[in-house]
Amino acid sequence: MTRMSSWEARRLVLRNDLTELQRLAGWIEGWAQRGVSADVSFAIQLCLEEAVANVIMYAGAKDSRLVIAVDVERNGTTLVARIEDNGRHFDPTQVPPPSVATSLEEAKVGDVGIQLIRSFASGMDYERRDGCNRLTLRFTEPQTASQRSG
Amino acid sequence: MDIAVEELAAGITKVVLRGRFDTTGAVLVELPFNKIITEKSRIMVDLSAVSFLASYAIRVLLVGAKIIDGRGGKLVILCPDNNVAKVLRTAGMDALIPVLQTESAATAVLTS
Numbered sequence: 101m102t103r104m105s106s107w108e109a110r111r112l113v114l115r116n117d118l119t120e121l122q123r124l125a126g127w128i129e130g131w132a133q134r135g136v137s138a139d140v141s142f143a144i145q146l147c148l149e150e151a152v153a154n155v156i157m158y159a160g161a162k163d164s165r166l167v168i169a170v171d172v173e174r175n176g177t178t179l180v181a182r183i184e185d186n187g188r189h190f191d192p193t194q195v196p197p198p199s200v201a202t203s204l205e206e207a208k209v210g211d212v213g214i215q216l217i218r219s220f221a222s223g224m225d226y227e228r229r230d231g232c233n234r235l236t237l238r239f240t241e242p243q244t245a246s247q248r249s250g
Numbered sequence: 251m252d253i254a255v256e257e258l259a260a261g262i263t264k265v266v267l268r269g270r271f272d273t274t275g276a277v278l279v280e281l282p283f284n285k286i287i288t289e290k291s292r293i294m295v296d297l298s299a300v301s302f303l304a305s306y307a308i309r310v311l312l313v314g315a316k317i318i319d320g321r322g323g324k325l326v327i328l329c330p331d332n333n334v335a336k337v338l339r340t341a342g343m344d345a346l347i348p349v350l351q352t353e354s355a356a357t358a359v360l361t362s
Contacts, residue, residue, distance in 0.1 A: 121273050142302070142333040149304050153273050204319040204346050209312055212341040213305040219340040 109173035116166035116187075118156055121149060124170065131172075136179070140239050143220040144172075144179060147237050150213040151183045151192070159187030159233065178222070179239040186232050192217070193226045251275030253282050260361050263290040264328075264353075268299040271307040271334075280310050287314040291323030292360045294353070298329035303337045315347045324348075326356045 112127045114120040128148060132141040148170060155168050168185045192214045201207035217224060223238040251271060256264040265286055269275060286293065295311065297303070315325040326348040330338060338344050350356040 118273060118277070125270065125272060125274075139333065145302060146304065146337065149272055153304070153306070198342075200342055201346060204312075204316050207312060207316065207346050209309055209316070210305075212308055216305055216337060216340055220336075 109171065111172075112170045114152060114168040114170065116156055116163055116168070118153070120156070120168075121153060124148060124152055127170075137241055140179065140241055143239055144181065147217045147221045147239075148181060148183070150217050151235055151237070154190070154192065154213055155183070155185045155187055155233070159185055159190045163187065177241045177243070179241075181237045181239070183235045183237070184232050189228055190233055191226045191228070192235060193224055251278050253279045255286060258294070258357070260292070260357065261290075262292045262294055262357060262360050264294045264296055266296040266299065270302040271297070271300045272302055272304045273306040276304065276307040276310050283310055283314060287317050287325075291318060291321060293318060293323070293325045294328050294356045294360060295325065296328045297334055298331070300330065300334055303330070303334045305341070308337070308341050308343060311347065312343065324360050326350055326359050328353060328356045 110131060112124065114124060125145065128145050132144055136144070152168055152170065155166070159166070166185060166187050168183065171182045171184075173180055195214045198211045198215055199208065217237065221237040222240040225236045227234050251267065251269040251274070254266045254268075256266065258264050263286060265283065267279065271279075293314070311327070318325045327338070328350055330349065335349065338349060343349075348356075348359050350359060
């Protein structure tokens, strides 16, 4: 079921603490089970978790002044999520893809979070504005056969 | 996030994970998982009851597989659901850690 006629914009503000990821997950689950397909719900949960974890672990390590705001709104069949933080400048769209390892011995640990966002989100944009990082992610519901023909 | 351990035949240890293997869950199971990794050398990680997988969880699995591999042992993944399997593929894990759909297939890889 992908109808979202009663869908409203939503906003959550998080502190610089990894335990906040639990609150983020609960918040997403609370609304993503209504009117969002299972695949898009999974993609949103994954991408927001990765994006916020990145901010907490790298953009504002140990900085109690760091605040992360997550906004989600619907635009037609597309969900748009914005993650804004006042941490140090970090543009995930400029992070190169991780190298492809062919053996466990050479495999590098880490660096897959942004790769997951690139793959699971339909689009990703970044801007630095007023001293804040603003990451915009888009998630598009796949069209059903009846939607395509109608 | 729950973790349970079953000892199977042929020296195989089955590690059954349940719940959301997200960053919070991965931090919770990291220590007990690493303890198993240091003690065992044929490990089957059952993800059939895992509904969500984040990059920190991939880190836990990859570190474990690298340690086991360095000792000449093996670690395989059993039965991830569709989206969890897609996360593993996207992260390139399926090229490094065997992902099997049945316990018998996993057992065959671990004992080969």
